[in-house]
Amino acid sequence: MYLKSIEIHGFKSFANKIVFQFHNGITGIVGPNGSGKSNVADAVRWVLGEQRIKQLRGASMQDVIFSGTETRKPLSYAYVAITLDNSDHQLAIDYDEVTVARRIYRSGESEYLINGTPCRLKDVNELFYDTGIGKEGYSIIGQGQIDKILSGKPEERRELFDEAAGIVKFKRRKAAAQTKLENEKQNLVRVNDILSELE
Numbered sequence: 210m211y212l213k214s215i216e217i218h219g220f221k222s223f224a225n226k227i228v229f230q231f232h233n234g235i236t237g238i239v240g241p242n243g244s245g246k247s248n249v250a251d252a253v254r255w256v257l258g259e260q261r262i263k264q265l266r267g268a269s270m271q272d273v274i275f276s277g278t279e280t281r282k283p284l285s286y287a288y289v290a291i292t293l294d295n296s297d298h299q300l301a302i303d304y305d306e307v308t309v310a311r312r313i314y315r316s317g318e319s320e321y322l323i324n325g326t327p328c329r330l331k332d333v334n335e336l337f338y339d340t341g342i343g344k345e346g347y348s349i350i351g352q353g354q355i356d357k358i359l360s361g362k363p364e365e366r367r368e369l370f371d372e373a374a375g376i377v378k379f380k381r382r383k384a385a386a387q388t389k390l391e392n393e394k395q396n397l398v399r400v401n402d403i404l405s406e407l408e
């Protein structure tokens with residue numbers, strides 16, 4: 210699996226639609242300060258489901274929409290799509306190519322799409338569990354993040370290793386099963402109460 214392209218339109222400084230194509234080897238994005246290099250990484254984080262606006266260096270989610278310049282009007286929506294080669298089927302989906310997209314309007318309305326089909330944020334999260342790519346993954350190492358990892362809490366460091374070891378989805382499933390079990394136990398207690406009242 211590898212990243213084939215990123216399409217950005219209306220996200221932060223990218224008023225015009227732009228498509229980054231990635232080929233084999235290493236790709237560098239260079240440019241003067243403030244030209245939008247970090248905005249490309251923000252776009253990838255955002256499309257992967259980042260909900261914490263601070264991580265995207267803004268104050269509200271609408272801040273990711275192109276806000277205009279002296280010569281250009283603001284845009285009404287932001288759109289980002291990443292396309293991954295999935296011919297090795299590392300992503301548990303029956304396609305050799307997977308495009309994940311996210312769109313947000315100034316009204317606050319937003320949507321996620323997987324291969325053009327609207328889906329929930331949960332579906333995007335689940336698609337990337339244990340791949341290192343998800344918003345909590347280690348595929349994007351931001352400025353200062355190494356320091357944060359080294360000086361972070363042991364539990365936070367553990368999460369990173371869990372992701373790399375590919376056990377996050379099992380931990381999530383275990384937690385969901387435990388919650389269900391707990392609910393069933395409570396139901397059982399209630400049933401027993403009713404039964405003893407009737408006896």
Ligand code: ATP
Pocket residue numbers: 220221222223240241242243244245246247248249272273274275276277
């Ligand atoms: P540096 O090399 O200094 O880290 P950079 O190339 O990474 O810079 P970014 O931080 O990606 O630059 O881009 C910052 C630019 O993006 C600023 O000029 C800022 O005005 C612009 N920008 C951020 N959000 C928006 C927005 N919503 N609408 C228009 N422009 C925006």
